[in-house]
Amino acid sequence: MHCAILGNGPSRHMYDSTAEFVVGCNIPNNDFKVDATVISDVEIVWILKENPELVKVPVIISTKVFEKMKELKIVSNYTVLMVFKPQDWHNSAHYAAHYLATEVKATTIDVWGCDSIVSLESDLTSDTDIFVPKPETHNYKLILNWNKVWQALIASYEDANFRIMVL
Numbered sequence: 001m002h003c004a005i006l007g008n009g010p011s012r013h014m015y016d017s018t019a020e021f022v023v024g025c026n027i028p029n030n031d032f033k034v035d036a037t038v039i040s041d042v043e044i045v046w047i048l049k050e051n052p053e054l055v056k057v058p059v060i061i062s063t064k065v066f067e068k069m070k071e072l073k074i075v076s077n078y079t080v081l082m083v084f085k086p087q088d089w090h091n092s093a094h095y096a097a098h099y100l101a102t103e104v105k106a107t108t109i110d111v112w113g114c115d116s117i118v119s120l121e122s123d124l125t126s127d128t129d130i131f132v133p134k135p136e137t138h139n140y141k142l143i144l145n146w147n148k149v150w151q152a153l154i155a156s157y158e159d160a161n162f163r164i165m166v167l
Helices: 010-014 042-050 063-071 092-104 140-156
Strands: 002-006 021-025 036-039 059-062 080-084 108-112 161-165
Touching (some): 002 092, 010 108, 021 092, 036 092, 063 080, 080 092
Parallel strands (some): 002 021, 002 108, 108 161
């Protein structure tokens, strides 16, 4: 199955809408249809408490997000496809890759909107910044560690052909 991850970086706007199953990250914008979204950051739960309509698709969430959703009594507003244990240096796109490779059994995974994969100088601008602003400083350590996770994921899921799509 041909699948896609729609991260929130600049290249997401070039997505060609050809995948059969699409997983967004955090709060998907309405430019493209997604079949599910991964929420790994607890900060997003507070936003959903105030604006539950921002996520209208099934969710793949971390245990921390799940616990916060239960605490705020909003978990019943969503269809939970999977709850995962957070891992160091993993972001929502990494968890999306894991879900697509293990649960959906994707044969091809196009990765859009994860521009930091190709360069330490990549633009870390994210569509999620309007909800959860990032610090202004460029974070090389973050990019290095994200890239190590990508390398490990790609190596461990040999049955999936990962195609990194960037500007």
